Each structure stands twice: as structure tokens, then as C-alpha cells.
Amino acid sequence: MISLTKIIDYLLTLDAELNATYLYYQEFVYTFKQKISPDFQTLLVDVPYQVSSEMKTSVKP
Numbered sequence: 001m002i003s004l005t006k007i008i009d010y011l012l013t014l015d016a017e018l019n020a021t022y023l024y025y026q027e028f029v030y031t032f033k034q035k036i037s038p039d040f041q042t043l044l045v046d047v048p049y050q051v052s053s054e055m056k057t058s059v060k061p
Contacts, residue, residue, distance in 0.1 A: 020050035028059070 012019040024047070031040040047056050 017050060017052055020048055021052045021055050024048055024051045024055065 008022075012022055024043070028040075028043050031043060044059055047059055
């Protein structure tokens with residue numbers, strides 16, 4: 001049986017935009033949960049150009 005982590009890792013290798021969006025989302029969730037306000041604010045302002053347009057729209061201030 002293949003682990004969920006291996007499946008996600010494989011899928012992330014297939015598409016650069018998916019990979020960038022996933023990593024951005026993970027960082028976004030981490031800073032929110034840890035209540036790291038300066039980093040969270042930076043993530044809202046400095047959205048990487050590689051992430052999907054849907055993610056860019058979602059975090060638009």
C-alpha cells in the first residue's frame with residue numbers, strides 16, 4: 001500500500017503550479033495556526049507568481 005505522503009509527493013512532481021500552490025498553502029496554514037502575524041501578513045501581500053490564479057484570488061487583500 002502506498003502512503004498518502006508518497007501520493008502527494010508524486011502528484012506535486014507532475015505540475016509546478018500545483019507544487020507552488022501546495023507549498024504556499026502549507027506555509028499559510030502553518031503561520032495562521034502558529035499565530036505568526038508578521039509572516040502571515042507577508043504571505044497575504046507577497047503571493048508567489050507561480051501559485052494558481054484561484055489561490056491568488058483567494059488571498060487578495
